[in-house]
Amino acid sequence: MSGGLDFEGWTCPVPLRDTPTVVMGHGGGGAMSGELVEHLFLPAHGTAGNTALGDSAVVDIGGARIAFSTDAYVVKPMVFPGGCLGDLAVNGTVNDLAMAGATPLYLSIAYILQEGTPLTEVRRIAAAAGAAARAAGVRLVTGDTKVVDNGSGDGVFVTTSGVGLVAAGVEIGPHRATPGDAVLISGDLGVHGVAVLSVRAGLEFDTAVSSDTAPLNGLVAAVLATGADVHVLRDPTRGGVAASLNEIARTAGVGVSLEERRLPVPGGVADACSLLGLDPLEVANEGKLLAFVPRDDADRVLAAMRGHPLGAGARRIGVCVPEHPGMVVARTALGGTRVVNMPIGEQLPRIC
Numbered sequence: 001m002s003g004g005l006d007f008e009g010w011t012c013p014v015p016l017r018d019t020p021t022v023v024m025g026h027g028g029g030g031a032m033s034g035e036l037v038e039h040l041f042l043p044a045h046g047t048a049g050n051t052a053l054g055d056s057a058v059v060d061i062g063g064a065r066i067a068f069s070t071d072a073y074v075v076k077p078m079v080f081p082g083g084c085l086g087d088l089a090v091n092g093t094v095n096d097l098a099m100a101g102a103t104p105l106y107l108s109i110a111y112i113l114q115e116g117t118p119l120t121e122v123r124r125i126a127a128a129a130g131a132a133a134r135a136a137g138v139r140l141v142t143g144d145t146k147v148v149d150n151g152s153g154d155g156v157f158v159t160t161s162g163v164g165l166v167a168a169g170v171e172i173g174p175h176r177a178t179p180g181d182a183v184l185i186s187g188d189l190g191v192h193g194v195a196v197l198s199v200r201a202g203l204e205f206d207t208a209v210s211s212d213t214a215p216l217n218g219l220v221a222a223v224l225a226t227g228a229d230v231h232v233l234r235d236p237t238r239g240g241v242a243a244s245l246n247e248i249a250r251t252a253g254v255g256v257s258l259e260e261r262r263l264p265v266p267g268g269v270a271d272a273c274s275l276l277g278l279d280p281l282e283v284a285n286e287g288k289l290l291a292f293v294p295r296d297d298a299d300r301v302l303a304a305m306r307g308h309p310l311g312a313g314a315r316r317i318g319v320c321v322p323e324h325p326g327m328v329v330a331r332t333a334l335g336g337t338r339v340v341n342m343p344i345g346e347q348l349p350r351i352c
Contacts, residue, residue: 032344055069055071055096055099055234055235056068056069056096056097056099056100056102057069057100058100058102058166064165065165065166065167065168066102066163066164066165066166067097067100067101067102067104067163067164067165067166068161068162068163069093069096069097069100069161069162069163070093070159070160070161070162071089071092071093071096071159071160071161072157072158072159073085073088073089073092073157073158073159073160073352074154074157074350074352075088075196075350075351075352076154076196076200076350077196077199077200078121078125078155078156079124080195080196080198080199080211081195081198081199081208081209081210081211082191082192082195082210082211082212082213083128083210083211083213083286084124084125084128085125085128085156085158086124086125086126086127086128086129086130086132086158087128087129087131087132087213088211088213088286088352089109089129089158089159089160090107090109090129090132090133090136090138090160090215091132091136091213091214091215091216091286091287092160092213092237092286092352093107093160093161093162094107094132094136094138094162094215094216094217095215095216095217095235095286095287095289096162096235097162097163097164097217098164098215098216098217098219098220098233098235098289099172099216099220099233099234099235099289100164100166100172100173100233101166101167101170101171101172101220101224101230101233102164102165102166103164103165103166103167103217103221104136104137104138104162104163104164104215104217105138105139105162105163105164105165106138106139106140106141106162106163106164107133107138107139107140107141107160107161107162108140108141108142108143108144108160108161108162109129109140109143109158109159109160110143110144110145110146110158110159110160111125111126111143111144111145111146111156111157111158112145112146112147112148112153112156112157112158112159113145113146113147113148113153113155113156114147114148114149114150114151114152114153114154114155114156115147115148115149115150115152116150117155117156121155121156122156125156125158129158132215135215136215136217137217138162167224170224172230172231172232172233173232174232174234174247174248174251174252175251175252176231176232176252176292177231177232177248177249177251177252177254177256177292177320178231178252178254178292178294178320179254179255179320179321179322180294180295180319180320181231181232181292181293181294181295181319181320182292182293182294182295182297182298182316182318182319182320183245183256183258183290183291183292183316183317183318183319183320184290184291184292184293184298184301184302184305184314184315184316184317185241185263185264185288185289185290185291185314185315185317186216186219186288186289186290186291186305186310186311186313186314187212187264187287187288187310187311187312187313187314188212188264188265188266188269188288188313189236189240189241189263189264189265189266189269189280189281189283189285189288190240190265190266190269190272190273190280190283190284190285191209191210191211191212191266191268191269191285192211192212192213192283192284192285192286192287192351192352193240193283193284193285193348193351194209194268194269194272194273194283195209195210195211196211196348196351197272197276197348197351198272203272203275208268209266209268209269209272211286211287212285212286212287212288213286213287214286214287214310216235216287216288216289216310218308218310219289219305219308219310219311220233220289222304222305222307222308222311223291223301223304223305225304226297226300226301226303226304228293228294228297228300228301229293229294229297230291230292230293230297230301231292231293231294232248232252232290232291232292233289233290233291233292234247234248234289234290235285235286235288235289235290236284236285236288236289236290237284237285237286237352238284238351238352239282239284239342239343240279240280240281240282240283240284240285240343241281241282241285241290242279242281242282242328242340242341242342242343243282243342243343244290245258245290245328245340246327246328246340246341246342247342248290248292249325249326249327249328250326252320253325253326254320254321254322254325254326255320255321255322255323255324255325255326255327255328255329256318256319256320256321256327256328256329257318257319257320257321257323257328257329257330257331258317258318258328258329258330258331258340259317259318259330259331260330260331260332260333261333262315262316262317262318263280263281263317264313264315264317265280269283278348281330281340282343283348284348284351284352286352287310291305292320295319298316302314302315302316318330327339328340328341
């Protein structure tokens with residue numbers, strides 16, 4: 001490089017893919033996360049690993065179909081508009097189980113506490129977790145607590161695991177996405193990521209934005225009660241709708257075509273994304289679901305969603321197509337199309 005500039009201390013908002021150390025992008029739920037799992041963790045486990053790793057797994061135990069999930073939560077700040085670390089952790093695991101079509105039943109929770117953290121803060125997080133578990137109808141049955149030296153953590157980290165029961169005849173997974181499927185979303189996009197960012201960065205927008213963190217098992221139950229052949233359910237958390245749809249498209253070997261004018265992006269999210277150069281499709285959600293259902297089932301599934309408080313804003317946003325397999329494209333308001341890529345890292349780190 002000419003000009004005598006020293007690039008040594010520079011940082012890039014999208015981390016480079018070829019790096020010898022862990023970077024924030026490895027935790028973003030995008031391409032870097034996938035590569036870390038594929039090229040480091042799965043080979044390390046060898047035959048003990050499952051190459052179909054997802055947010056939850058369905059296994060047969062004694063004739064019962066059990067869904068199992070685990071997740072870690074490191075959100076900063078721990079309290080944000082609409083929720084906090086405690087309810088986020090419980091809702092996140094409940095939702096991962098629900099996306100497999102399971103009825104969530106039991107949770108474990110582990111707290112990692114930094115020395116010096118006020119017990120009032122810990123109590124608030126724990127109380128919120130308990131309230132969220134009661135609201136979702138799940139029971140806490142085991143857990144753990146660890147304390148790390150001051151400076152070795154960041155207040156409170158939480159890991160939750162959960163199990164649920166999958167009813168006979170329910171078969172939901174990304175591999176079932178089929179050309180002709182309608183792509184549905186249960187409500188507004190990007191509100192969780194923007195809510196966390198607003199308090200972290202001290203930003204104010206014309207419209208107040210609160211996190212959508214919520215348990216989705218009731219909404220999923222309403223959808224399954226329609227009798228529709230639901231192919232795919234996914235809660236678009238880290239990496240947002242863009243990451244979730246790309247994962248589904250690549251797993252099933254299909255294309256996804258979106259209509260940008262149908263995407264429900266509220267004003268506060270649109271303002272934040274415009275100001276900061278973010279794509280709403282890549283911003284995290286914590287109380288929304290995507291559904292792929294046969295075209296003939298779409299209207300009754302939408303009606304069921306809209307009849308539930310967490311799905312009142314449900315709408316059809318696209319269709320699954322045989323063209324451009326493994327890719328997601330969006331038709332713009334001007335009639336053109338753009339490719340919706342898998343995010344590389346994470347636009348907003350530590351939002352869950």
